[in-house]
Amino acid sequence: MKTVTEGTTLWTPTEERIQRSSIKRYMNWLKEKKGLAFETHQALWNWSVEHLEEFWESVWEYCEIKSAAPYRCVLEERKMPGAKWFPGATLNYAENVFRNERSDRPALLFRSERVPYREVTWKELKEKTAAVASALKKIGVKPGDRVVAYMPNIPETVIAFLACASIGAIWSSCSPDFGAGSVIDRFQQIEPAVLFAIDGCQYNGKEFDKRPIVDELRKKLPSLKKTILLPYLRKNEQERDDSILLWDEIIQEKAELSYEYVPFDHPLWILYSSGTTGLPKPIVQGHGGILIEHLKTLMIEQNITKESTFFWFTTTGWMMWNFLIGGLLVGAAVVLYDGSPTYPDGNALWELAEKARITHFGTSAAFINICMKHGIKPKESYDFSGLEAVLSTGSPLTAEGFLWVYENVKDDICLVSCSGGTDVCTAFVGGSPMLPVRAGVISCRALGAKVQAFDENGNPLINEVGELVVTEPMPSMPLFFWNDSNHERYMSSYFDTYPGVWKHGDWIKINEEGGCIIYGRSDSTINRAGVRMGTSEIYRVVEAIDEVLDSLIIDLEMMGRTSFMPLFVVLNPGAVLDEALKEKIRQAIRQNVSPRFVPDEIYQVKQIPKTLNGKKMEIPIRKLLLGFPLEKAVNPGSMANPESLEFFMELSAKLENNVKHQ
Numbered sequence: 001m002k003t004v005t006e007g008t009t010l011w012t013p014t015e016e017r018i019q020r021s022s023i024k025r026y027m028n029w030l031k032e033k034k035g036l037a038f039e040t041h042q043a044l045w046n047w048s049v050e051h052l053e054e055f056w057e058s059v060w061e062y063c064e065i066k067s068a069a070p071y072r073c074v075l076e077e078r079k080m081p082g083a084k085w086f087p088g089a090t091l092n093y094a095e096n097v098f099r100n101e102r103s104d105r106p107a108l109l110f111r112s113e114r115v116p117y118r119e120v121t122w123k124e125l126k127e128k129t130a131a132v133a134s135a136l137k138k139i140g141v142k143p144g145d146r147v148v149a150y151m152p153n154i155p156e157t158v159i160a161f162l163a164c165a166s167i168g169a170i171w172s173s174c175s176p177d178f179g180a181g182s183v184i185d186r187f188q189q190i191e192p193a194v195l196f197a198i199d200g201c202q203y204n205g206k207e208f209d210k211r212p213i214v215d216e217l218r219k220k221l222p223s224l225k226k227t228i229l230l231p232y233l234r235k236n237e238q239e240r241d242d243s244i245l246l247w248d249e250i251i252q253e254k255a256e257l258s259y260e261y262v263p264f265d266h267p268l269w270i271l272y273s274s275g276t277t278g279l280p281k282p283i284v285q286g287h288g289g290i291l292i293e294h295l296k297t298l299m300i301e302q303n304i305t306k307e308s309t310f311f312w313f314t315t316t317g318w319m320m321w322n323f324l325i326g327g328l329l330v331g332a333a334v335v336l337y338d339g340s341p342t343y344p345d346g347n348a349l350w351e352l353a354e355k356a357r358i359t360h361f362g363t364s365a366a367f368i369n370i371c372m373k374h375g376i377k378p379k380e381s382y383d384f385s386g387l388e389a390v391l392s393t394g395s396p397l398t399a400e401g402f403l404w405v406y407e408n409v410k411d412d413i414c415l416v417s418c419s420g421g422t423d424v425c426t427a428f429v430g431g432s433p434m435l436p437v438r439a440g441v442i443s444c445r446a447l448g449a450k451v452q453a454f455d456e457n458g459n460p461l462i463n464e465v466g467e468l469v470v471t472e473p474m475p476s477m478p479l480f481f482w483n484d485s486n487h488e489r490y491m492s493s494y495f496d497t498y499p500g501v502w503k504h505g506d507w508i509k510i511n512e513e514g515g516c517i518i519y520g521r522s523d524s525t526i527n528r529a530g531v532r533m534g535t536s537e538i539y540r541v542v543e544a545i546d547e548v549l550d551s552l553i554i555d556l557e558m559m560g561r562t563s564f565m566p567l568f569v570v571l572n573p574g575a576v577l578d579e580a581l582k583e584k585i586r587q588a589i590r591q592n593v594s595p596r597f598v599p600d601e602i603y604q605v606k607q608i609p610k611t612l613n614g615k616k617m618e619i620p621i622r623k624l625l626l627g628f629p630l631e632k633a634v635n636p637g638s639m640a641n642p643e644s645l646e647f648f649m650e651l652s653a654k655l656e657n658n659v660k661h662q
């Protein structure tokens with residue numbers, strides 16, 4: 001693997017390119033319409049976070065947001081949580097999508113492992129959305145009711161979502177790689193009225209029959225009035241009772257699309273993020289907040305226009321799906337892909353990039369690492385003449401990953417490594433076509449996101465690693481968590497450490513130029529390629545296995561190291577950790593959680609390190625395995641079983657050697 005020094009400049013935009021970038025156009029507009037002139041991106045960012053109300057109002061005007069009733073003011077109170085944005089305004093997300101309807105370009109482009117390539121026109125998208133909206137209304141779905149989907153990343157899922165948004169119902173989805181238990185844990189909390197589901201799907205060349213899971217969901221979700229089934233795997237073999245409607249039947253209906261105008265803070269969707277304990281947190285985000293945040297990011301910051309073709313490799317279980325669909329708000333053609341990114345080989349997505357003439361290719365750092373490890377050189381086989389930007393998220397992209405993109409994809413593109421979270425359904429930090437790209441460094445903080453690195457006492461740090469915090473409200477922050485009426489869970493998720501300041505749970509370093517490096521999670525949540533899972537969800541499955549007595553799982557993803565997620569198990573007397581038991585554990589996680597969370601290695605240990613009151617010591621062990629000295633990682637005095645550390649200290653030394661020799 002070719003190495004490169006962190007911070008090496010790999011790309012500098014030409015003056016011509018800066019001038020035609022969307023951010024420059026927005027800056028020119030600010031100058032002309034508001035008399036505000038900014039020389040640099042940093043100056044613009046400073047203004048955007050100091051003059052929040054002016055900034056977000058300018059986004060509303062510049063992006064020409066369509067609303068039914070005007071707002072009384074931009075921000076009623078600057079506080080977190082509880083900021084009330086654009087009170088008085090009523091609007092609808094779906095209307096802001098369909099205002100872009102046109103006949104000369106498709107709305108969606110789609111490929112799956114089974115479907116070679118298909119385009120969906122704006123007309124088809126609108127007609128089918130209208131038909132599904134009408135079916136939902138006939139079922140009795142009202143504004144505020146929940147509509148859930150167990151569907152892959154296919155056009156039908158986008159249609160179902162837009163239909164749901166158009167009538168003011170609340171959308172929520174889990175991707176079919178989630179096992180029944182994980183889906184039930186999420187959907188049961190929000191009592192859905194309707195379930196959209198597929199009968200099965202294909203991944204990595206293998207067919208998966210999902211009917212048993214769909215049956216289980218229907219049994220365990222008593223609030224369901226109907227299930228709308230899409231026979232995706234086997235077209236003609238569906239057994240059904242009256243509570244199941246078939247997709248093909250409901251889309252036959254001719255209906256007019258109309259919009260339920262809802263307040264700016266009316267819930268649009270519920271996303272899930274896992275903490276370290278308890279069930280996944282159902283995060284509610286609003287029509288207006290998402291609309292304005294996604295327009296700001298895509299249309300102003302990322303140069304996505306009506307002529308762009310925007311792709312992100314994602315499943316419907318990751319917030320990047322929700323973000324990708326935001327491309328329709330700008331009027332871009334959105335590219336969907338369903339399947340393994342490496343099926344039949346590592347060129348699948350690059351081939352799609354050529355075929356669909358993708359201008360903005362979004363992926364995860366994990367995918368770039370796979371391409372790098374497999375020596376894939378897409379530029380030798382494909383024509384990327386229209387490609388303007390490669391975007392990466394999910395985990396920090398290493399300096400070598402940056403270099404790989406410039407050497408093997410295209411040398412004249414803006415590479416955007418970005419990081420944010422499900423909690424805000426956007427990026428806090430990212431890139432800009434007006435800024436140079438430096439290896440391993442995220443170019444800037446997002447406009448309107450007052451991101452800082454804080455020390456333990458809440459002092460801002462420059463050039464030192466600290467907690468990623470956001471000190472001013474953002475419109476896409478959660479409205480609330482479902483079933484959390486007194487905001488207890490919401491408060492403890494972000495505001496426990498620094499009152500009134502959002503602590504995100506990532507380590508970040510910010511330099512004087514505004515460039516950022518993310519160093520991974522500062523808590524013990526597992527984050528595999530962007531999808532978060534609480535450790536408790538994995539313990540539940542692993543510890544249900546007869547042979548397993550206790551367990552500990554640690555995510556060792558950190559900048560400069562390959563992602564490595566070891567699982568430690570204490571076995572019952574007489575049990576042996578042989579290959580058969582390891583496979584049994586992996587299989588249990590694969591089926592009940594998701595294949596994504598199968599550990600990289602399983603180790604047998606005598607004891608799990610615990611605190612005096614019996615809590616598993618995830619963060620201290622993570623620190624130890626990441627190479628922190630013992631005294632900085634663990635306080636043995638607070639432990640019930642300090643002798644359990646010996647194994648982890650030895651392992652830490654071995655992992656250090658591995659890393660040095662990578």
Ligand SMILES: CC(=O)CC(=O)O
Pocket residue numbers: 320393394395418419420421422426427529530531
């Ligand atoms: C933008 C993001 O934050 C994506 C992720 O890493 O989950």
